[in-house]
Amino acid sequence: MNIIGPDALLFGIDDIDAATQYLTDYGLEPIGNGRFEALDGTAVIIAPKDDPSLPAPLETGSMLRKTLYGVADQATLDAIADELGRDREVKRLQDGSLEATDDVGFVLGFQVTVRRPLSLPAEAINAPGAPPQRPVNEIGVEGGAQPRPRTLSHVVYFVPDAARTEAFYAERLGFATSDRFTGVGSFMRPVGTQDHHTLFFIQTPPHMQGCEHFTFHMGGPTEVMQAGNHMVSKGYQSFWGPGRHLFGSNWFWYFKSPFGCNMEYDADMDLHDEQWTAREAFLSADTTQAFLLQPREKWAPMGPPPKAAE
Amino acid sequence: MSKMVKLCTLEDLPERGARGFDPEQWGHDTVFVVRRGRFVYAYRDLCPHYGNTALPWRKDAYLDTKGEAIVCAAHGARFEIATGLCTSGPCLGKSLVQIPLRVSNGGDVLATLDTNNNGAESP
Ligand code: FES
Ligand SMILES: [Fe+2]
Numbered sequence: 097m098n099i100i101g102p103d104a105l106l107f108g109i110d111d112i113d114a115a116t117q118y119l120t121d122y123g124l125e126p127i128g129n130g131r132f133e134a135l136d137g138t139a140v141i142i143a144p145k146d147d148p149s150l151p152a153p154l155e156t157g158s159m160l161r162k163t164l165y166g167v168a169d170q171a172t173l174d175a176i177a178d179e180l181g182r183d184r185e186v187k188r189l190q191d192g193s194l195e196a197t198d199d200v201g202f203v204l205g206f207q208v209t210v211r212r213p214l215s216l217p218a219e220a221i222n223a224p225g226a227p228p229q230r231p232v233n234e235i236g237v238e239g240g241a242q243p244r245p246r247t248l249s250h251v252v253y254f255v256p257d258a259a260r261t262e263a264f265y266a267e268r269l270g271f272a273t274s275d276r277f278t279g280v281g282s283f284m285r286p287v288g289t290q291d292h293h294t295l296f297f298i299q300t301p302p303h304m305q306g307c308e309h310f311t312f313h314m315g316g317p318t319e320v321m322q323a324g325n326h327m328v329s330k331g332y333q334s335f336w337g338p339g340r341h342l343f344g345s346n347w348f349w350y351f352k353s354p355f356g357c358n359m360e361y362d363a364d365m366d367l368h369d370e371q372w373t374a375r376e377a378f379l380s381a382d383t384t385q386a387f388l389l390q391p392r393e394k395w396a397p398m399g400p401p402p403k404a405a406e
Numbered sequence: 407m408s409k410m411v412k413l414c415t416l417e418d419l420p421e422r423g424a425r426g427f428d429p430e431q432w433g434h435d436t437v438f439v440v441r442r443g444r445f446v447y448a449y450r451d452l453c454p455h456y457g458n459t460a461l462p463w464r465k466d467a468y469l470d471t472k473g474e475a476i477v478c479a480a481h482g483a484r485f486e487i488a489t490g491l492c493t494s495g496p497c498l499g500k501s502l503v504q505i506p507l508r509v510s511n512g513g514d515v516l517a518t519l520d521t522n523n524n525g526a527e528s529p
Contacts, residue, residue: 356482
């Protein structure tokens with residue numbers, strides 16, 4: 097099952113204007129019809145919550161209505177239709193995509209991916225002992241930059257049954273588990289990517305089922321900081337971060353959003369293949385992050401200009 | 407120990423809306439007031455879900471679009487305006503911490519704050 101990762105997340109929301117402003121400030125490009133794209137064409141799609149084109153919401157009222165996966169080719173799409181069609185309804189939508197529900201109730205879509213290949217440099221650093229990553233006279237940072245998200249990275253669910261969720265994505269869709277928090281949930285990656293996770297889930301009581309957060313990859317830690325700082329300066333409220341996770345090694349910064357879940361920026365995630373053995377840890381402040389910082393207003397350690405010597 | 411603090415005047419509050427305050431100078435809002443006509447309610451700006459994070463996604467965005475419920479933007483918990491009780495979402499059945507509030511004859515909105523418990527994560 098050559099699934100690459102989420103191509104889009106669909107939300108049904110109350111306040112379209114607020115969401116439009118928020119997603120635009122976050123750095124996605126509004127291209128019409130409620131679609132807000134990252135540089136590679138992956139997207140957040142919003143519609144009024146009573147829009148009949150949206151799948152029915154979860155009973156909990158979560159605003160996330162569908163996770164739309166991009167797959168490598170038509171053959172993968174057909175294989176998914178066969179596999180899921182064995183024990184559930186698989187709809188074929190007008191646009192050629194599939195729609196089905198996972199074992200805990202999240203609506204999934206599958207389409208031949210719309211991702212455009214990106215060719216962009218990663219954040220480059222210079223360090224003693226290593227050849228320079230930035231050639232001489234090339235500047236590392238620009239004040240006031242507003243970096244754009246590159247690609248939809250991952251979605252995190254609250255699920256009523258983490259073991260059942262893991263089994264579904266592993267056995268039916270071929271996802272591998274990269275790491276696991278004991279009794280909480282697993283970080284999973286589909287076959288078509290080496291990213292540490294495109295899916296994580298957290299065991300909760302059934303009334304909490306929904307979306308914990310989702311995020312786009314940025315070009316590096318500096319872009320996470322600059323994009324987050326831009327959000328703070330626009331009056332959006334940080335939820336967690338900036339910091340750096342341990343599982344996945346990704347830099348993170350989470351913001352509350354008008355989607356009833358957090359929206360994150362992340363960068364520099366570990367890559368894994370079948371040689372990797374999943375780790376397991378108990379979830380705690382120490383195991384979720386290497387460090388955690390808090391933003392503050394820009395400030396400089398300078399008093400009034402020094403008096404000229406008499 | 408507790409102390410009474412003036413947050414604002416009634417006129418400073420939208421007729422049907424909410425506003426956050428930072429009466430103890432933490433550098434971020436720690437208290438919010440919801441007004442519905444002549445009724446005002448105040449709560450600590452802390453969601454009972456994780457216990458130590460503030461509710462709004464943008465300054466003063468404490469209510470849903472219709473102004474019918476208090477919402478936590480982090481995971482969509484909804485709370486009754488008059489009681490602070492969570493009616494749906496992760497902290498179902500739990501409540502926001504209510505702050506005693508009084509409106510003086512002159513229209514000052516006065517909150518009684520517990521000085522031992524600031525209710526906020528230390529910065
Ligand atoms: S922190 Fe408020 S709903 Fe989760
Ligand atoms: Fe994340």
